[in-house]
Amino acid sequence: MNSRLNWKFRVGILLVLVSASIYLLLYFIFHKPETELFYIGIDLAFVPLEILIVVIIVEAAISRRELVERLEKLNMVVGAFFSEVGTEFLKRVSTFESNTDRIASKLKIDASWSPDDFKGMLSEIRGCEFDFELGSPESVELLKYLKVFLTSRRKFLLGLLENPNLLEHESFTDMLWAVFHLMEELEAREDLSSLPPTDYDHLAGDLQRAYSAVVSEWLGYMEHLSENYPYLFSLAVRKNPFNRDARVEILE
Numbered sequence: 001m002n003s004r005l006n007w008k009f010r011v012g013i014l015l016v017l018v019s020a021s022i023y024l025l026l027y028f029i030f031h032k033p034e035t036e037l038f039y040i041g042i043d044l045a046f047v048p049l050e051i052l053i054v055v056i057i058v059e060a061a062i063s064r065r066e067l068v069e070r071l072e073k074l075n076m077v078v079g080a081f082f083s084e085v086g087t088e089f090l091k092r093v094s095t096f097e098s099n100t101d102r103i104a105s106k107l108k109i110d111a112s113w114s115p116d117d118f119k120g121m122l123s124e125i126r127g128c129e130f131d132f133e134l135g136s137p138e139s140v141e142l143l144k145y146l147k148v149f150l151t152s153r154r155k156f157l158l159g160l161l162e163n164p165n166l167l168e169h170e171s172f173t174d175m176l177w178a179v180f181h182l183m184e185e186l187e188a189r190e191d192l193s194s195l196p197p198t199d200y201d202h203l204a205g206d207l208q209r210a211y212s213a214v215v216s217e218w219l220g221y222m223e224h225l226s227e228n229y230p231y232l233f234s235l236a237v238r239k240n241p242f243n244r245d246a247r248v249e250i251l252e
Contacts, residue, residue, distance in 0.1 A: 074169050077160060078221050079232070081172075085153050085179070086214055089146075091241035093211050096142055098131045100242070107242040109222055111233070118223040125216055130208050134200040143192045143203065150183035157183070175213035182210045 094100045106121060134143065150157075157180050160166070166173045185206050189195065195203075218241075225233035240246045 074166065074172075075221070075224055077163055077166065078169075078172060078217065078224075081160060081176070082218060082221060082236075084156055085150070086218060087239055087241055088149065089179070089214060090211075090218060092142065092145060092149075093207065094241060096132060096139055097211060098133065099128060100130070103128060104242045104244075107219075107240070109226075109237055109240060111226070111230075111237075113223075113226060115223065115227075118219060118226075122216065122219050125212075125219060128212075130212050130215075132204040132207050132211075134204045134207070135195075135197060140193050143186060146182070146207075147186035147189075147192065150179070151187055154183065171213070172217055175210070175217050178206075178210040178213045182206045 094104070103124070106124070133139070157176060161173070161176055161180070166176075185203060186192065189199075222233070222236060225236055235248070238246055238248045238250070
């Protein structure tokens with residue numbers, strides 16, 4: 001901090017000396033001190049306005065740059081979530097959701113998608129009523145898997161929730177809380193294979209809340225990758241949890 005202040009102080013002294021030198025040069029050339037003083041007074045009159053304009057422009061530029069940097073860091077956090085949790089979560093859970101098959105074909109995203117395509121699909125997703133029927137042996141196995149899987153990611157999820165950059169992304173924070181709550185509900189039950197129907201209905205509601213939020217965030221993240229990171233988008237398309245034919249290996 002002291003070195004920074006010393007640097008600014010030296011620059012300030014230098015600028016004052018330059019101004020004084022220019023004034024003295026003009027005086028020796030024209031020998032009209034009253035004229036130079038008059039123009040100095042005119043310049044001083046506009047200094048507050050110049051400072052105001054500079055401050056506004058500089059402040060706007062700095063704020064814009066900081067916002068871009070925060071959003072970039074936030075997108076890195078979103079990417080980490082889908083790498084560690086989100087993609088696997090969607091892949092496992094989507095097969096048990098009754099309406100996903102209807103929209104799965106529309107979620108086969110590729111490089112031809114435009115911003116309007118993403119916007120339209122996001123609107124449809126948000127208007128979709130996802131539904132889970134739990135209690136069957138297969139769905140119980142899903143709950144058991146999610147309990148182990150999400151619990152193993154507890155520290156990772158807590159780390160994301162503590163990230164200050166999430167203040168810029170309320171919907172992503174809400175999604176994390178929904179997933180974290182689902183994990184806690186599953187973790188609180190010792191035996192998931194013999195729950196009463198009312199409790200399965202309760203877990204179905206928690207699962208629906210988390211699933212709906214993760215799908216929406218996944219679609220927004222895919223749009224971000226398609227616009228800014230084609231190579232990451234290519235991998236994400238080949239790992240699309242809604243495309244049963246998707247393969248990471250490039251065959252053609």
